[in-house]
Amino acid sequence: KQKNPYEPEFYQAVSEFSASVIPFINAHSKYQDVSILERLTEPDRIISFRVTWRDDNKVIQTNRGWRVQFSNAIGPYKGGLRFHPTVNQSVLKFLGFEQIFKNSLTGLPMGGAKGGSNFNPRGKSDDEIMAFCYYFMLELHRHIGEDVDIPAGDIGVGSREIDLLFGAYKKLANKWTGTLTGKGLEFGGSLLRKEATGYGCVYFCHNMLNVMDESLEGKICVVSGSGNVAIYAAEQLLVKGAKVVTMSDSSGFIYDKEGINQEKLEYIKQLKEVDRKRIREYCCKYDKAEYIEGAKPWSVPCDAAFPCATQNEIDLEAAKTLASNGVKVVCEGANMPCSNEAIEFFKKQGIIFAPGKASNAGGVSVSGIEQSQNALHMSWEKNRINQELERIMLSIHEKCREYGESNGDIDYVKGANIAGFVRVADTMIKYGVM
Ligand code: NDP
Numbered sequence: 001k002q003k004n005p006y007e008p009e010f011y012q013a014v015s016e017f018s019a020s021v022i023p024f025i026n027a028h029s030k031y032q033d034v035s036i037l038e039r040l041t042e043p044d045r046i047i048s049f050r051v052t053w054r055d056d057n058k059v060i061q062t063n064r065g066w067r068v069q070f071s072n073a074i075g076p077y078k079g080g081l082r083f084h085p086t087v088n089q090s091v092l093k094f095l096g097f098e099q100i101f102k103n104s105l106t107g108l109p110m111g112g113a114k115g116g117s118n119f120n121p122r123g124k125s126d127d128e129i130m131a132f133c134y135y136f137m138l139e140l141h142r143h144i145g146e147d148v149d150i151p152a153g154d155i156g157v158g159s160r161e162i163d164l165l166f167g168a169y170k171k172l173a174n175k176w177t178g179t180l181t182g183k184g185l186e187f188g189g190s191l192l193r194k195e196a197t198g199y200g201c202v203y204f205c206h207n208m209l210n211v212m213d214e215s216l217e218g219k220i221c222v223v224s225g226s227g228n229v230a231i232y233a234a235e236q237l238l239v240k241g242a243k244v245v246t247m248s249d250s251s252g253f254i255y256d257k258e259g260i261n262q263e264k265l266e267y268i269k270q271l272k273e274v275d276r277k278r279i280r281e282y283c284c285k286y287d288k289a290e291y292i293e294g295a296k297p298w299s300v301p302c303d304a305a306f307p308c309a310t311q312n313e314i315d316l317e318a319a320k321t322l323a324s325n326g327v328k329v330v331c332e333g334a335n336m337p338c339s340n341e342a343i344e345f346f347k348k349q350g351i352i353f354a355p356g357k358a359s360n361a362g363g364v365s366v367s368g369i370e371q372s373q374n375a376l377h378m379s380w381e382k383n384r385i386n387q388e389l390e391r392i393m394l395s396i397h398e399k400c401r402e403y404g405e406s407n408g409d410i411d412y413v414k415g416a417n418i419a420g421f422v423r424v425a426d427t428m429i430k431y432g433v434m
Contacts, residue, residue, distance in 0.1 A: 007089065007094075009091050009094040010093040010097065012336065013097050016355075016417075017101070017417050019340075022037070025037065030429065034428075040071065040424070043070045043071075045069050046089065046093075047068075048065070048089070049065045050139075051063045051064070053134075053135040054131060056125050063118055063132070064117060065115070065139060066092050066116060066117070067143055068089075068093055068113060069143075070112040070114070072149075073427045074109060074424055075110040076110065076146075076149060077149035078110040078111060078149070078368070079113040079115070079152070080151065080152045081114075081153065081154055082114070082115075082154040083117050083120070084118070084121075085120040087116045092114045094311070098336065098356070099112035100420070101420025102357040102358070103364055104419075104421075105416060106364060110368055113149055114154075115140070116154065116157070117132075119156075130164050133164035133168060134164070141172040146177040146178050146179050150179055150181060150371060152364070155227065155310065158228060159182060162184075165180055176188075181193065181371060182194075188373070188374050190367075190369055190370035190379075190380070191380070192382055192386060193363070193367065196365065196367075196389055197333065198229050198231065198236060199232055200362015200363065200389055200393050201229070201236075201306065201331055201333040201360055203236070203390055203393040204331060204359040204362075205331040207397040208352055208410075208412070209329065209352075216304070219243070219304050219329075220303050221242045221245065223237070223246060224246070224248045224296060225307075225309030225333070226247045226249050226268055226271075227308070229333045230248075230308035230333065231265065231268060231269055233333050234268075237306075244260045246300060247279060249272075250309075252279070252292050253279070254282045254291050255292060255297065256282075257288070257289075258288060264282075267282070296314075298318045302326065303326065304331065305327050305329070307330070307332055307338065309334055311334065311336040312337065315341065319341075319345045320345065323346075328351060329352045330346055335357075335360065338353075347411070352412075354412050355417075357416050358400055358412060361393070369388060400412045400415030401415060402415065402419065403419045403422075404418070
């Protein structure tokens with residue numbers, strides 16, 4: 001806290017991690033005396049830069065861009081770019097820190113990074129988005145590359161933005177390499193990348209329930225967000241026979257007691273991915289559904305909750321509301337959507353909880369698979385990628401179990417943190433003092 005006094009999100013992420021990892025370090029002499037935690041909590045470097053661009057009214061705008069290259073111990077830096085007005089160094093450090101251990105859990109050779117800008121894409125024209133992406137890449141291109149740092153999308157950076165960023169990168173670097181992931185399918189993108197985080201999150205939940213001889217069939221699920229992760233989590237929940245009753249955006253949430261079926265979900269895709277409208281429009285078409293302005297979807301009866309919007313969307317109070325509404329499982333699709341107090345509360349109540357660094361690792365896994373395809377100049381079939389995604393999510397589940405199981409219970413937070421840590425820490429020890 002003294003070292004990073006104005007970085008509450010980063011401090012929160014490190015606190016959650018340290019609570020499981022410090023006792024493990026204390027019990028294992030090889031991690032002691034090598035200052036492993038001090039080294040891991042300091043990014044390799046942070047690049048901060050000015051992005052100047054011109055809006056449609058010919059007014060010059062200035063934003064700040066960042067790339068936090070946190071650790072490349074086990075592979076080149078890898079992690080998304082976020083465009084949102086709330087982006088600052090603390091948010092990107094927390095995301096980059098989490099990314100190190102998430103990427104480690106996948107078993108693929110990927111280090112941890114995150115980047116983005118405080119640019120607000122909401123309400124901007126296509127020309128303005130293009131201008132911003134170009135000027136952002138004008139600086140970022142010097143610091144990335146297929147063996148150096150491979151950015152992807154995150155909040156506010158979807159397929160439109162990745163395509164524009166990749167086009168700019170290709171022009172500026174004068175080479176075609178798989179330096180960004182999440183690209184269009186026509187030029188090196190991977191099948192299933194768009195679906196991977198949401199699908200993977202549901203695969204992880206399926207694995208957790210399987211341990212207890214339970215399934216998602218017939219479970220009432222609340223999902224927050226209506227972006228990339230939320231939409232494809234909802235889609236895979238439908239495949240598994242669950243009933244999805246809510247989705248949201250930053251203005252409010254919709255509650256459809258009858259359930260959001262595939263046809264309704266296709267409408268949400270059109271609304272959010274193509275028309276870029278608000279979730280409230282859903283109720284104009286499906287008038288039995290309710291729209292609740294200015295609230296989050298934790299106040300409705302449910303069996304399982306999938307927070308898929310943003311950090312700290314479930315605090316202690318929301319956790320208590322969910323518990324009183326009957327929730328049995330909480331599976332994070334977003335990064336750090338639950339506060340540490342909420343997580344502690346879920347544990348005490350016996351509510352099964354999956355931390356994002358395990359349950360949302362499907363997206364970066366398929367990004368890793370996209371990099372492999374690009375390096376080989378090949379495209380894999382959808383079935384093969386889906387099988388690989390399911391295999392990786394199961395192997396992450398088993399790693400959480402290996403390090404988090406005691407007396408028949410699995411502490412997924414402890415398991416994910418320690419399993420993610422061990423691979424990175426063992427590698428760092430081999431490198432000596434670096
Ligand atoms: P999108 O931009 O596609 O969607 C974000 C959704 O969350 C939108 O519905 C948005 O609503 C809502 N949202 C954003 N900020 C807030 C806020 N402050 N309060 C309430 N709602 C908000 O992003 P993604 O779906 O890609 O990302 C969602 C989460 O998943 C993030 O935490 C991200 O880091 C994480 N994640 C994403 C991965 C990916 O592959 N995309 C991989 C792993 C994790 P609105 O439209 O009103 O802004």
